[in-house]
Amino acid sequence: MINRRHIRIKTMQSVYALIQSNSDNLNKEEKFLTLSIDKMHELYALILSLLVEIQGLASNHIEISRKKHLASSDEKNPNTKFVDNQIINFLKESDSLNQYLEDKKLTNWKLDDEFVKLIWKLIQKSDTYKDYMKTKTSTFADDKKFLLNIYKEIIAPNDKLADYFEDQNISWVDDIPFVNTWIVRTINEIKSTKPFVLGKLYKDVDDEKFVLNLFRKVVLNHEKYDEDINEKTPNWDSERIADIDMILIKMAICEFLHFPSIPTRVSMNEYIEIAKDYSSQKSSFFINGVLDKILKEYTEAKRIKKIGRGLL
Known part of the structure; x- marks a missing residue:
């Protein structure tokens, strides 16, 4: 499921797009924001279905080989360990995954089966596969370990697959690392005693509401925050501050003032870390310094009202 950091990243991107376009169409950008998050769920389901399709291709090859007129002994009695992989079978038999794929019309692997x-x-060429296929039987744990290894070693880092996903949806470029982690966690959590149920997009209703609440409050108040930021950066022309840095500072300010259940330290740390990935190392130090000054001023002026102990 999507976490708060990725929600913040998605929100940052939408705030940036709205400001850069000088648009006042809040509803349009809100729809794009929610759609881009929904599309991330589609990518998650699509990659899980890729595992099923790969197994199906392997199964078809076995059946074709068996039916050869002059089939060899190995072809007549093949090692079916991969096509019997219990983890992949759980995915294949999952009602929730299959229904989701059908509802979203995710037929990519039928149309683009070259991938x-x-x-x-x-x-097939990997040592991981060759070692796995040395025997004809395996435990549930063995099947899981094998699937995790081929996912981490072969599927997740594949550049051609990443390029394909980028061509399908531009917003997936930033989502792929997060979804890869989500897939690994999902495989790890599959249990032999329970059918596989497709993971939820949001942890709870609060997280789902957080997306649009954060976006709206930042967009509607971002000009008000300029004055506070300018006061704490007297040696900086506002135009010299990177656009992303300004947005991250404003998002943190927004959480300080309008999200009483989020500790100020959590907000600061999250946006400093996001800056390291989307701006620069120097930006993270700059943002930390500005937010620290603003937080002290807000605290002294009693502008920050948090619910619960230790939230400041």
């Missing part, structure tokens, strides 16, 4: 073939060939 299924590409990954399957890479898996």
Whole structure:
């Protein structure tokens, strides 16, 4: 499921797009924001279905080989360990995953099956696959370990697959690392005693509401925050401050003032870390310094009202 950091990143991108376009169409950008998050869930389901399609391709090859007129002994009695992988079978038999794929019309691997073939060939050539196939039986734990290894070693880092996802949806560029982590966590959590249920997009209703609440409050108040920021950066022309840095500072200010359940330290740390990925190392120090000054002023002026102990 999506975490608060990725929600903040998605919100940052939408705030940036709205400000850069000089648009006042808040509803349009809100729809784009929620759609881009929904699309991340689609990417998650699409990658899970890729595992099923790869297994299906392997199964088809076995059946074709068996039906050869002059099939060899190995072809007549193949090692079916991969096509019997219990983890992939759990995905294949999942009602929630199959229904989601159907509802969203995610037929990518039927239309673009060359990527299924590409990954399957890479898996077959790997030492991980060869070691796995040395025996004809395995435990649930063995099947899980194997699937995690081929995902981490072959599927997640594949550049051609990443390029394909980028072509399908531009917002997936930033989502791929997060979704890869989500997939690994999902595989790890599959249990032999329970059917697989597709992971939820949001942890709870609060997280779902947080997306639009944060976006709206930042956009509607960002000009008000300029004065406070300018006071704490007297040696800086506002135009010299990177746009992303300004947005991150304003988002943190917004959380200080309008989100009483989020500790100020959490807000500061989150935006400093985001700056390291989306701006620069120097930006993270700059943002930390500005927010620290603003937080002290707000605290002294009693502008910050947090619910619960230790939230300041």
